[in-house]
Amino acid sequence: MGGGDEVRNKQVVLRQHVTGFPKEEDMAITTSNTIKLKLPEGSAGVLVKNLYLSCDPYMRNLMNAGTGMPGYLPNYTPGSPLFGYGVSKVVDSGSPDFKIGDLVWGITGWEEYTVISSTDGLTKIEDTSVPLSYYTGLLGMAGFTAYVGFHEICSPKQGECVFVSAAAGAVGQLVGQFAKLLGCYVVGSAGSKEKIDLLKNKFGFDEAFNYKEEEDLDATLKRYFPEGIDIYFENVGGKMLDAVLVNMKLHGRISACGMISQYNLEKPEGVHNLVNVVTKRLKIHGFIQSDHFHLYNQFRDLTLRYIKEGKITYVEDIAEGLEHAPAALVGIFKGKNVGKQAVFITRD
Structure with missing residues (x-):
């Protein structure tokens, strides 16, 4: 040229x-x-x-x-x-x-x-x-964020209870599928009936709820997790995080990659239930996927295999x-x- x-x-x-x-x-x-x-x-x-x-x-x-x-x-x-x-x-x-x-x-x-x-x-x-x-x-920043946050930071085990907020988004939909492939019980939240249907019927989540229709998020989480949450994949922050803290199990893990509910607020909401971090010995780990890029090829190869085997969508x-x-x-x-x-x- x-x-x-x-x-x-x-x-x-x-x-x-x-x-x-x-x-x-x-x-x-x-x-x-x-x-x-x-x-x-x-x-x-x-x-x-x-x-x-x-x-x-x-x-x-x-x-x-x-x-x-x-x-x-x-x-x-x-x-x-x-x-x-x-x-x-x-x-x-x-x-x-x-x-x-x-x-x-x-x-x-x-x-x-x-x-x-x-x-x-x-x-x-x-x-x-x-x-x-x-x-x-899927094979870029969002997918790699899901992989790092779930597999590397939360150290998941088969049979654990996993909650994913903003679950129909770029990151959440893959977190849920990774969790199901591992044999976890998975619940997601989203903001429309269309998205809830996707979570349950396309991505294979065990349950899902529309957070806009729930007046008491604490009660909602107790309904879906009567024995508590082992892993929370945090995309939202604010009131959702506050409700999750009360419903975590002992030694639960929270992987925080975003807090979209707070980005447009001139004064961010406070979180009031942080004492649970101490009493339940919780791990909250904020992360940026680029800090873990040495794992990208491992993630890409696994995810490409899952795509070609029809195990994820x-x-x-x-x-x-x-x-x-x-x-x-x-x-x-x-x-x-x-x-x-x-x-x-x-x-x-």
């Missing part, structure tokens, strides 16, 4: 920092930026064409004012493109680890083309026998076109998505 080739690069940029629930108007679609389809001489990075983008709850935290939380990703800059996990094709490369035509997944810009200066966070896609979109979820909710990305991202905070929310940009 000639060094002078340029294209207009459609982007999703943040208009301003966000307070409360994000709105589509907080983001803008622009085509004012142009990009050369050839890296400068001596570059050690890669130029990629983005194929799919992943919509994830953590992205709301990056819309806040300030530089970001220590140990986490930096916050978005108004006037600049959002970034997040995606699936891309290498258009040009100065890295010895990637060649033109390689398919990769990792952090990329919310735009048609992205120059990635450091390839440390990119993973080459070796198996294309499954949909490429799976690498935004996955539901995606894919919006088409970069111009629909803001609506897709905002929708996950309103429960509009069913399954993993992703955005399809273009074919490779």
